[in-house]
Amino acid sequence: MTIKVTVWNEYRHEKTDAEVAAIYPDGIHNAIANYLKTDEQLQVSTAVLDDPEHGLTDDVLQNTDVLLWWGHLAHDEVSDDIVEKVQQRVLDGMGLIVLHSGHASKIFKKLMGTATGTLKWRDTGEIEKIWVIEQGHPIAQGLGEYIEIPKEEMYGERFEIPAPDKLIFISWFEGGEVFRSGCCYERGRGRIFYFRPGHETFPVYHQAEVLQVISNATFWAAASK
Amino acid sequence: MTIKVTVWNEYRHEKTDAEVAAIYPDGIHNAIANYLKTDEQLQVSTAVLDDPEHGLTDDVLQNTDVLLWWGHLAHDEVSDDIVEKVQQRVLDGMGLIVLHSGHASKIFKKLMGTATGTLKWRDTGEIEKIWVIEQGHPIAQGLGEYIEIPKEEMYGERFEIPAPDKLIFISWFEGGEVFRSGCCYERGRGRIFYFRPGHETFPVYHQAEVLQVISNATFWAAASK
Amino acid sequence: MTIKVTVWNEYRHEKTDAEVAAIYPDGIHNAIANYLKTDEQLQVSTAVLDDPEHGLTDDVLQNTDVLLWWGHLAHDEVSDDIVEKVQQRVLDGMGLIVLHSGHASKIFKKLMGTATGTLKWRDTGEIEKIWVIEQGHPIAQGLGEYIEIPKEEMYGERFEIPAPDKLIFISWFEGGEVFRSGCCYERGRGRIFYFRPGHETFPVYHQAEVLQVISNATFWAAASK
Amino acid sequence: MTIKVTVWNEYRHEKTDAEVAAIYPDGIHNAIANYLKTDEQLQVSTAVLDDPEHGLTDDVLQNTDVLLWWGHLAHDEVSDDIVEKVQQRVLDGMGLIVLHSGHASKIFKKLMGTATGTLKWRDTGEIEKIWVIEQGHPIAQGLGEYIEIPKEEMYGERFEIPAPDKLIFISWFEGGEVFRSGCCYERGRGRIFYFRPGHETFPVYHQAEVLQVISNATFWAAASK
Numbered sequence: 001m002t003i004k005v006t007v008w009n010e011y012r013h014e015k016t017d018a019e020v021a022a023i024y025p026d027g028i029h030n031a032i033a034n035y036l037k038t039d040e041q042l043q044v045s046t047a048v049l050d051d052p053e054h055g056l057t058d059d060v061l062q063n064t065d066v067l068l069w070w071g072h073l074a075h076d077e078v079s080d081d082i083v084e085k086v087q088q089r090v091l092d093g094m095g096l097i098v099l100h101s102g103h104a105s106k107i108f109k110k111l112m113g114t115a116t117g118t119l120k121w122r123d124t125g126e127i128e129k130i131w132v133i134e135q136g137h138p139i140a141q142g143l144g145e146y147i148e149i150p151k152e153e154m155y156g157e158r159f160e161i162p163a164p165d166k167l168i169f170i171s172w173f174e175g176g177e178v179f180r181s182g183c184c185y186e187r188g189r190g191r192i193f194y195f196r197p198g199h200e201t202f203p204v205y206h207q208a209e210v211l212q213v214i215s216n217a218t219f220w221a222a223a224s225k
Numbered sequence: 226m227t228i229k230v231t232v233w234n235e236y237r238h239e240k241t242d243a244e245v246a247a248i249y250p251d252g253i254h255n256a257i258a259n260y261l262k263t264d265e266q267l268q269v270s271t272a273v274l275d276d277p278e279h280g281l282t283d284d285v286l287q288n289t290d291v292l293l294w295w296g297h298l299a300h301d302e303v304s305d306d307i308v309e310k311v312q313q314r315v316l317d318g319m320g321l322i323v324l325h326s327g328h329a330s331k332i333f334k335k336l337m338g339t340a341t342g343t344l345k346w347r348d349t350g351e352i353e354k355i356w357v358i359e360q361g362h363p364i365a366q367g368l369g370e371y372i373e374i375p376k377e378e379m380y381g382e383r384f385e386i387p388a389p390d391k392l393i394f395i396s397w398f399e400g401g402e403v404f405r406s407g408c409c410y411e412r413g414r415g416r417i418f419y420f421r422p423g424h425e426t427f428p429v430y431h432q433a434e435v436l437q438v439i440s441n442a443t444f445w446a447a448a449s450k
Numbered sequence: 451m452t453i454k455v456t457v458w459n460e461y462r463h464e465k466t467d468a469e470v471a472a473i474y475p476d477g478i479h480n481a482i483a484n485y486l487k488t489d490e491q492l493q494v495s496t497a498v499l500d501d502p503e504h505g506l507t508d509d510v511l512q513n514t515d516v517l518l519w520w521g522h523l524a525h526d527e528v529s530d531d532i533v534e535k536v537q538q539r540v541l542d543g544m545g546l547i548v549l550h551s552g553h554a555s556k557i558f559k560k561l562m563g564t565a566t567g568t569l570k571w572r573d574t575g576e577i578e579k580i581w582v583i584e585q586g587h588p589i590a591q592g593l594g595e596y597i598e599i600p601k602e603e604m605y606g607e608r609f610e611i612p613a614p615d616k617l618i619f620i621s622w623f624e625g626g627e628v629f630r631s632g633c634c635y636e637r638g639r640g641r642i643f644y645f646r647p648g649h650e651t652f653p654v655y656h657q658a659e660v661l662q663v664i665s666n667a668t669f670w671a672a673a674s675k
Numbered sequence: 676m677t678i679k680v681t682v683w684n685e686y687r688h689e690k691t692d693a694e695v696a697a698i699y700p701d702g703i704h705n706a707i708a709n710y711l712k713t714d715e716q717l718q719v720s721t722a723v724l725d726d727p728e729h730g731l732t733d734d735v736l737q738n739t740d741v742l743l744w745w746g747h748l749a750h751d752e753v754s755d756d757i758v759e760k761v762q763q764r765v766l767d768g769m770g771l772i773v774l775h776s777g778h779a780s781k782i783f784k785k786l787m788g789t790a791t792g793t794l795k796w797r798d799t800g801e802i803e804k805i806w807v808i809e810q811g812h813p814i815a816q817g818l819g820e821y822i823e824i825p826k827e828e829m830y831g832e833r834f835e836i837p838a839p840d841k842l843i844f845i846s847w848f849e850g851g852e853v854f855r856s857g858c859c860y861e862r863g864r865g866r867i868f869y870f871r872p873g874h875e876t877f878p879v880y881h882q883a884e885v886l887q888v889i890s891n892a893t894f895w896a897a898a899s900k
Contacts, residue, residue, distance in 0.1 A: 087338075088340075091339060091340055091385065093586055110338060111338040111339075112338055113312075113335060113336040113337055113338040113412060114316060114336075114412050114413050115313075115316055115413065129851055129853075131831075131832045131833070131852070131853050132832075132833065133832055133833060133855070134636065134838075135639055135833060136543055136636065136638065136639030136640060136641070137636075138673050145833070156806075157806045157807075157808055157845065158806070158807065158808060158810060158820070160316065160413055162387065162390075162410070162411075162412055163390060163411065163809075163841065163842065165387075165388060165615075165616070166615070166636075166838065167838065167842070170832065170845060170853045170855075171853070172847055172848075172851060172852065172853045173847075176804055176847055177806070177847065178804075178806050178845045178846070178847045178853050180808070180845075185387070186387075186388065186584065186586065186587075186616075187338060187339050187387055188339050188340065188385055188586065189585055189586030190586060191586070223588050318811055354626055354628075356606075356607045356608075356627070356628050357607075357608065358607055358608060358630070359613075359861065360608055360864055361768055361861065361863065361864030361865060361866070362861075363898050370608070381581075382581045382582075382583055382620065383581075383582065383583060383585055383595070388584075388616065388617065390840075390841070391613065391840070391861075392613065392617070395607065395620060395628045395630075396628070397622055397623075397626060397627065397628045398622075401579055401622060402581070402622065403579075403581050403620045403621070403622045403628050405583070405620075411809065411811065411812075411841075413811065414810055414811030415811060416811070448813050537788075538790075541789060541790055541835065560788060561788040561789075562788055563762075563785060563786040563787055563788040563862060564766060564786075564862050564863050565763075565766055565863065610766065610863055612837065612840075612860070612861075612862055613840060613861065615837075615838060635837070636837075636838065637788060637789050637837055638789050638790065638835055
């Protein structure tokens with residue numbers, strides 16, 4: 001079975017911030033896409049905000065089994081019309097993986113129905129330990145008891161999401177906070193996974209365990225294909 | 226403790242359809258409100274679509290602990306602005322009880338994030354048996370094993386809702402369908418209950434057990450007041 | 451990937467009741483096992499109550515990825531020691547599919563923590579319609595809106611189970627009852643699926659859609675292998 | 676409405692360990708019971724392991740709306756017969772609050788169906804921050820964003836429990852772990868709450884917020900009375 005994956009990225013930080021560009025010279029989308037391409041079951045494309053129709057034409061959406069979403073600065077620039085189409089595709093069975101600051105994206109808010117932008121944050125590059133709560137879940141395959149990220153932005157509770165259908169990860173932060181970092185949802189016929197790590201100023205998407213989770217989640221989200 | 230309740234009704238059928246007017250001469254909202262008023266812990270008001278701001282001014286919303294919602298013909302006439310305010314109030318802790326054809330209302334869609342208008346229906350006045358699945362839940366207090374409604378409109382699965390945080394009732398219909406008829410959700414700080422019965426051409430809101438559920442749900446939804 | 455499946459059956463009715471023997475001459479276990487064997491990814495064995503250690507030796511359990519369980523008359527004859535071993539294997543990641551009257555088995559009670567024997571029943575051979583509630587779930591793949599079984603024993607709510615982690619099917623019965631017929635649970639590292647149909651006096655395990663669900667559930671339950 | 680509460684304690688540490696006795700001279704049960712007695716809606720009794728029938732006679736159980744449970748050293752000394760009676764009372768509607776090391780008690784294991792004794796622990800008296808995940812839930816009433824306990828025993832994931840029906844609290848520990856510290860379950864007609872804090876060598880049950888949670892949980896657990 002081939003799974004058609006589209007990795008969507010806002011792709012702004014990388015073009016304007018030298019620190020980010022140094023970590024992700026081809027953009028966060030390509031860091032992730034290049035990893036996923038090493039799995040021959042995955043057929044991987046990318047799309048970015050500044051593409052026509054944000055790269056998410058009807059044709060692209062119809063030919064996407066799993067969509068990954070990274071955004072931060074420009075959530076408001078995403079067209080409501082495209083957001084509605086993405087929502088409909090999820091309800092029809094497309095998988096959606098929302099990454100890090102995508103928590104505040106229009107599409108995540110719309111699918112959750114709550115103010116998902118609401119959380120604590122602090123950007124000082126502290127240690128994050130992502131504990132595996134459901135070790136038997138497909139998304140946790142191949143992981144140890146936790147993933148340690150040496151420097152990350154903190155996200156803290158309360159995170160205003162509906163209680164996850166399945167909570168896979170909980171993060172511990174050096175500064176004293178916790179966070180529901182791996183959250184599964186099923187909406188309509190589609191599967192949604194929110195995965196917390198991935199601040200643009202740290203090389204999080206170059207870390208093996210983080211990429212492993214993204215790959216696992218891609219297969220999981222494709223299961224209702 | 227006094228709970229401030231606002232019963233909102235579209236209030237159109239009752240003014241244009243003699244059959245409905247005969248059953249609910251003062252409107253569905255008043256049938257429900259008059260029952261709730263018999264409980265001295267409840268302070269009950271009503272509001273309807275054609276009131277200024279649909280009767281849901283900022284002041285009314287701020288002074289509502291639990292909002293009940295009945296709509297059918299004119300979901301589209303409800304202003305997006307009011308819907309957003311209601312959503313925000315729910316996330317801030319107001320209870321919301323969505324009744325019958327309110328399943329397709331803007332507010333319910335917005336809070337659920339799915340196409341909640343999607344379900345089967347048939348309006349032939351058939352028997353509905355509403356089975357109690359969680360007999361220990363406050364919303365089921367005082368009920369027997371099931372509520373039988375002699376004539377109702379059928380709603381059938383698949384009903385496109387997120388899996389309820391708690392499923393209290395499942396309906397059986399004479400014609401062969403089933404339906405998740407009592408669904409609890411928690412979103413933000415607020416509690417939401419969807420309750421299926423209540424077609425306008427049958428005297429469902431005059432039936433004691435149905436009113437009992439509405440009263441129970443009002444107290445449950447006020448619990449995070 | 452090969453999945454090692456063990457189909458366990460009490461195997462008493464078939465040896466003492468001519469009506470049952472006519473439907474399942476080789477036992478319910480073989481009716482199911484023979485179907486599963488047609489899938490080359492599945493490596494299928496059977497075991498029955500009257501085998502030494504009920505056919506569930508440590509070696510068999512260690513070499514089982516998914517265990518299917520059908521019992522009815524002789525739940526009490528299953529040794530507590532074996533039940534504990536099965537429980538431990540489930541918590542360690544073995545899948546378990548509990549069929550029909552297996553609802554009252556020791557192993558299901560032990561894993562659920564409730565009086566799962568509690569439900570209504572009536573054995574008159576009535577129509578059952580099993581409605582698909584989660585159409586995007588792997589267990590529902592390939593099904594239509596519902597499965598109709600022309601003659602079945604009725605099981606009715608309230609069924610004393612913990613609220614399922616995911617509810618896939620709800621049954622409608624001709625006589626007026628409903629039932630949560632397809633219930634997913636995750637316990638420890640293992641996945642559990644309860645599937646209602648399968649009374650011994652009706653040829654339910656010869657019906658294509660029922661077998662399809664059992665096969666789907668086998669793959670689902672193996673996912674944390 | 677009066678709620679009849681029984682606070683059960685193993686009551687061994689307090690009699691053999693001077694450090695514990697100094698903190699809880701009348702036993703952990705009385706520290707909790709004395710607090711609850713300040714609420715006139717609660718009618719509070721205590722019972723301990725070494726009482727005849729562990730103080731949990733049929734009469735006591737029938738007259739208990741909510742049972743609190745603290746045990747640690749002597750889980751195995753609790754009679755299986757009493758455990759079955761407590762389980763049955765919970766399924767019939769009695770509330771149960773399991774405290775701290777009660778996670779490994781027979782009654783909690785039996786109601787959960789998993790190896791709830793499984794978790795990480797370290798007893799060095801470190802800081803615990805208990806974050807409130809569901810701020811609108813009755814159990815969290817009156818709390819701030821988190822409760823800080825200056826010295827506590829650490830419990831860490833993975834804690835082998837079924838996914839809670841509602842997760843209210845997540846703990847952060849100084850040493851790097853997280854824990855699901857406030858877990859709601861509904862089983863049969865009964866409500867169960869697991870609440871983590873309470874190691875015998877720290878004065879945790881003298882801390883106001885901890886006592887507030889226990890009181891809140893008592894009212895919540897009585898709701899299906």
